[in-house]
Amino acid sequence: MRVENCDTFTQNNLLSDTKKIGNIPSPNYNDFNFNTKKAPAMSDEKYREAIIEQAKKDQATGKFQSDSAGFRNLVKSYVSTVSPDRKNIITQGLTAVFKNKYPQPKTLNLVDYLFGNVKYSKQTAAADVSYAEFYDSNGEMVASYSNGKWISYGTKAENARESELWGIYNQAWNTAARASQGNSCAASTNTNMVSIDKFV
Structure with missing residues (x-):
């Protein structure tokens, strides 16, 4: 995960208003465009x-x-x-960012890749995050958060299954x-x- 703090305009176009981690509301995983890993029905x-x-x-x-x-x-x-476990990737990533008030840039090692952990950096010690990217264990970006909006990015496996x-x-x-x-x-x-x- 990459995280930045910017003094930019924040839009209030949120996908979910139920749960927050820090200043960031959780995405709406029930939304058609925001999948997370589920057992086959x-x-x-x-x-x-x-x-x-x-x-x-x-x-x-x-x-x-x-x-x-x-x-x-x-x-x-x-x-x-x-789908990747977006919910877990996002929750763990944001928890790591907000648990440490002054996180330092962290390099990803092999263990991080295997378990889908995150990489993040902050430019300032501000409490608010305005931009973040989230990656799965394959290194594919699966979601981003920018100024109050969540975007989900389809993985190769998801895109192939949807095309099928x-x-x-x-x-x-x-x-x-x-x-x-x-x-x-x-x-x-x-x-x-x-x-x-x-x-x-």
Whole structure:
């Protein structure tokens, strides 16, 4: 984690107002864009079935991807199984910063990398933190905090899993759309044939 103190304008656009560490409110881990490690709700095969069913349902109701609450819930659940433990990384990092009133720059060693610990530095001894970066044990930045706003950054594993879900969903949605168009064309043809028969 990298931490800086700056005398910049602080925005009050916070994702969570429940828990704070120092002057920083915790992110809202229930937000669609802010995942943290969770146990899978089902097997990958069951997820696949659920994604296909959701795509069919969404197509029938005229929704696509994030227009659908069901889709958003599936994405969050599916991707969170490979997410880093953002909650723990952020909590440990901020606790380390605010526990030590005057933290010194710290270099990361192998043990820090293995356990996903943090690296931080402060430019001043002020009590408020206006900017921080958080990294997982692979060295990937997983979150940042800047002037009252949290941003989550997808890891390679999360991005790959989300792309996999989109592929399954899009294929199922397109198949359902083609089937729907085929049914409407067949219904239209049958209606026309009936009306022609009436005039013969």
